[in-house]
Amino acid sequence: MWRPDGSDLRPWKIGVLISPKVKMEPLRIGFLGGGAMCEAILRGLLDKKVVQSSDVWVSDVAESRLEVMRGLGVNATANGRKVVEKASVILLAVKPDTVPEVLRDVHDLIKQSQLLVSICAGVPLQALEDLVPDGVAVVRVMPNTPCLVGAAGSAYALGKNASLANHANIVEAIFGAVGLTVRVPEKLLDAVTGVSGSGPAYVFMFMEALADGGVCAGLPRDIAKKLAVQTVYGSAKMAMENENMHLAELRNRVESPGGTTIAASRALEANSFRATVIGAVMAAAQRSAEMRTKPSPF
Numbered sequence: 535m536w537r538p539d540g541s542d543l544r545p546w547k548i549g550v551l552i553s554p555k556v557k558m559e560p561l562r563i564g565f566l567g568g569g570a571m572c573e574a575i576l577r578g579l580l581d582k583k584v585v586q587s588s589d590v591w592v593s594d595v596a597e598s599r600l601e602v603m604r605g606l607g608v609n610a611t612a613n614g615r616k617v618v619e620k621a622s623v624i625l626l627a628v629k630p631d632t633v634p635e636v637l638r639d640v641h642d643l644i645k646q647s648q649l650l651v652s653i654c655a656g657v658p659l660q661a662l663e664d665l666v667p668d669g670v671a672v673v674r675v676m677p678n679t680p681c682l683v684g685a686a687g688s689a690y691a692l693g694k695n696a697s698l699a700n701h702a703n704i705v706e707a708i709f710g711a712v713g714l715t716v717r718v719p720e721k722l723l724d725a726v727t728g729v730s731g732s733g734p735a736y737v738f739m740f741m742e743a744l745a746d747g748g749v750c751a752g753l754p755r756d757i758a759k760k761l762a763v764q765t766v767y768g769s770a771k772m773a774m775e776n777e778n779m780h781l782a783e784l785r786n787r788v789e790s791p792g793g794t795t796i797a798a799s800r801a802l803e804a805n806s807f808r809a810t811v812i813g814a815v816m817a818a819a820q821r822s823a824e825m826r827t828k829p830s831p832f
């Protein structure tokens with residue numbers, strides 16, 4: 535597995551470190567918060583057989599979410615303390631402003647042998663470390679909903695007690711199984727949230743608009759949607775398979791001189807398409823940064 539610092543990680547298989555000497559216990563993952571992201575990560579992990587459903591515990595305050603979790607075959611409870619008692623990895627997946635009360639409730643049960651992984655936007659490592667007993671390893675991850683289909687983009691930062699050899703490997707095992715992972719300094723996680731954490735929403739909005747454009751130009755809606763989604767999928771595939779090619783070069787290859795595409799590109803530029811997208815990423819990154827001091831008013 536590749537990481538930005540050029541170092542290598544050992545390959546993993548079904549929660550077991552593949553190394554001649556070192557073996558790891560199967561993962562026991564406990565989710566605090568069983569909402570949309572828990573479900574996306576969990577479905578991805580179960581699908582990839584990274585963890586067995588009997589080794590997963592989920593707590594949530596909403597009975598409807600516990601029902602969904604039971605439907606996945608995992609252990610579901612309204613009591614977060616039961617989750618912490620069972621897990622080797624505690625995955626914090628509640629809304630950011632609920633984090634202090636959720637961690638305070640389980641503080642006395644958290645052991646140094648456990649790893650706390652938080653996916654909560656804008657909640658700094660220092661704040662998380664202050665909410666767990668001294669010495670407990672904490673990692674912040676910013677994943678995205680494509681975990682569900684094994685195509686997530688996740689970035690993570692290690693806390694002061696988390697090690698590359700052990701804790702980064704665990705995070706890579708979990709999030710690497712459901713997509714691409716990169717390690718970044720914590721200060722970049724707000725930017726990551728702006729690009730890939732929130733990014734699927736912009737892409738869905740773009741696909742919706744692309745399909746609407748097709749309908750406006752006369753296509754039946756079902757055909758417009760299929761073509762819009764396939765176009766985004768195919769373009770992403772091309773960009774991934776030609777990673778050394780600049781994205782503008784891929785775009786230029788579609789823009790025939792005097793043709794249809796350059797006319798569309800002109801219309802997009804006239805309406806500040808790129809500046810609008812850049813502004814959206816900045817808005818999300820800034821919201822992520824301000825969430826530490828200004829929780830949601832709702």
Ligand SMILES: NC(=O)C1=CN([C@@H]2O[C@H](COP(=O)(O)OP(=O)(O)OC[C@H]3O[C@@H](n4cnc5c(N)ncnc54)[C@H](OP(=O)(O)O)[C@@H]3O)[C@@H](O)[C@H]2O)C=CC1
Nearest residue numbers: 567568569570571593594595627628629630653654655677
């Ligand atoms: N959605 C996304 O695409 C991404 C989200 N994230 C982060 O993941 C976290 C979860 O997001 P998401 O799954 O979308 O949010 P959800 O609101 O869907 O899930 C959070 C769940 O936690 C429940 N909850 C509230 N209090 C407790 C408690 N004390 N114990 C256990 N569960 C509780 C909530 O119930 P109720 O709603 O009834 O309060 C809800 O079901 C957030 O911090 C977010 O920043 C990160 C990356 C991407």
Ligand SMILES: O=C(O)[C@@H]1CCC=N1
Nearest residue numbers: 655727730731732733
């Ligand atoms: O909208 C949010 O706050 C969360 C964090 C990243 C994606 N969804």
